[in-house]
């Protein structure tokens with residue numbers, strides 16, 4: 001007997017895509033719809049591949065619904081599977097824990113939500129599959145997986161668990177457990193959720209994070225989706241990632257080492273952008289470009305960053321009308337060898353700027369300014385803003401700007 005099932009997690013339905021800085025309303029709308037489009041693609045895939053069932057390992061919702069349409073959208077999606085006779089098994093994660101999402105809507109009876117007060121097992125007689133799982137009652141959970149039941153012999157055992165495992169940075173306190181803890185159960189497959197990066201943690205037994213369904217910021221780049229698991233004669237024979245995202249993020253690092261002409265900068269960036277565009281297969285695409293390396297063009301780049309960014313946006317639009325350069329970042333530097341002596345250098349800019357940087361009144365003003373900006377920033381941008389680093393970067397940009405203006 002051969003069948004497949006789909007394992008997804010972290011749908012975070014209606015969570016906004018962060019930090020797009022989009023001014024184009026039409027493009028913005030396509031990005032805004034990406035999360036729901038990914039859910040639709042997930043359901044389409046389950047139906048098209050005649051999946052035996054769908055498993056969702058937590059965080060269907062991002063938090064309490066802004067209004068009931070968020071919940072209704074998910075019910076309408078999952079009900080399509082119900083009508084096709086495909087059952088769904090869902091645990092609630094930290095984002096949609098029992099105590100976090102106050103509203104509940106009635107699901108079709110083939111949709112099984114694991115309870116939060118104890119672990120539960122659901123069996124599928126036809127495939128001889130048994131699924132064990134438990135929903136998060138609250139946002140933070142310890143000592144959780146120990147409550148899961150022993151394996152059922154002669155059946156394919158699947159554990160459904162929302163967890164940070166252990167030692168994954170930024171994921172402490174969410175049903176922590178180790179790979180060894182999970183192996184001890186003797187299950188065949190652990191359908192995990194919570195960590196947004198796709199990862200096959202282990203293959204004997206299978207321990208899998210499908211990754212989130214839709215990248216939501218520049219930190220969640222590349223293809224996103226779910227996994228398809230194929231079972232043959234009671235054994236898992238294949239675990240394949242499926243790209244189901246409705247829009248994509250890419251962060252391209254372009255090395256300008258030894259580049260001396262601005263045309264070459266453009267050519268290198270356009271080549272990298274074109275490659276990312278091809279990989280996205282027609283999806284709306286938000287691209288951050290970071291230029292690196294030591295180049296004599298450094299000062300020019302700093303001085304003209306915004307107009308170069310606009311030129312790149314125009315070139316990206318030539319590829320596709322929703323291929324969007326989210327931001328052009330500069331991490332270039334001047335080559336260590338002094339270039340031609342310029343009037344800028346004869347001013348001894350370095351000494352001037354060092355004097356300013358050592359001035360305590362200047363430092364205090366700068367600190368105050370940075371704190372004011374920090375208070376207004378969204379959380380995901382905050383750790384980009386370390387005061388020391390910002391001060392050093394500002395000083396170096398000031399040098400480059402003056403150098404560029406005077407050369």
Ligand SMILES: [Mn+2]
Nearest residue numbers: 059093094194
């Ligand atoms: Mn989570």
